[in-house]
Amino acid sequence: MTKAVIFDLDGTLIDSAPDIHAAANKVMMHRGIAPFTLEEARSFVGHGALVFIERCLAARGRQAETALRDQLLADFLALYESAVHLTKLYPGVASCLDTLTKDALPMAICTNKPEGPTQAVLSHLGIDQKFEVIIGGDTTPKRKPDPLPLLETIARMKATQVVFVGDSEVDSETARHAGVPFALYTEGYRKTPVDQLHHDAAFDNFAELPALVQRLLS
Numbered sequence: 001m002t003k004a005v006i007f008d009l010d011g012t013l014i015d016s017a018p019d020i021h022a023a024a025n026k027v028m029m030h031r032g033i034a035p036f037t038l039e040e041a042r043s044f045v046g047h048g049a050l051v052f053i054e055r056c057l058a059a060r061g062r063q064a065e066t067a068l069r070d071q072l073l074a075d076f077l078a079l080y081e082s083a084v085h086l087t088k089l090y091p092g093v094a095s096c097l098d099t100l101t102k103d104a105l106p107m108a109i110c111t112n113k114p115e116g117p118t119q120a121v122l123s124h125l126g127i128d129q130k131f132e133v134i135i136g137g138d139t140t141p142k143r144k145p146d147p148l149p150l151l152e153t154i155a156r157m158k159a160t161q162v163v164f165v166g167d168s169e170v171d172s173e174t175a176r177h178a179g180v181p182f183a184l185y186t187e188g189y190r191k192t193p194v195d196q197l198h199h200d201a202a203f204d205n206f207a208e209l210p211a212l213v214q215r216l217l218s
């Protein structure tokens, strides 16, 4: 039996919305589009970079402009890998990852953030070496909530029993589609009340996670 823990990234291990917000506003202003608030930008995160840009355009009533969308996406992706300086780990994440390492539990990332920016922010925060496998939003042909990226993560880890830890509707659905136990971090970017989101366990403090993972994997 090979056990493993798979993490979502944005809104779960890291609060990256300030960097995503700053990069997005730079590219929006460059193309003459009014900037967004941090809360707006945070609410657009979850389905990857393309949907993020589409949601920005829809909020300005310009969703039909596909050439503009493609330009904005290219501009945004060009900035995304260096958009790391405003991003922070959520409280308790570093010591939680250390505890899981001591518990000899292999770890992976399964995120809709593209692979390049994912690698960049993980190494900026000094935690890239913690993860045996990193699957981004552009690593497989499908993104979460399709089960494919999560199933691919499990396959690459050669794991037989896993827990998926995430913060959002997308993660909850992905876990359900893949038939994987799901631990919901309640302090991330979710919009749905906790009791209306499918989950096997919920937590609001990373100090609780190692014990919770052990319980779900037992």
Ligand SMILES: O=C(O)COP(=O)(O)O
Binding pocket: 008, 009, 010, 011, 044, 045, 046, 047, 048, 049, 052, 110, 111, 112, 113, 114, 168
């Ligand atoms: O970047 C996104 O849109 C979502 O990223 P996540 O899957 O790590 O929450």
Ligand SMILES: [Mg+2]
Binding pocket: 008, 009, 010, 011, 012, 046, 166, 167, 168, 188, 189
């Ligand atoms: Mg997330």
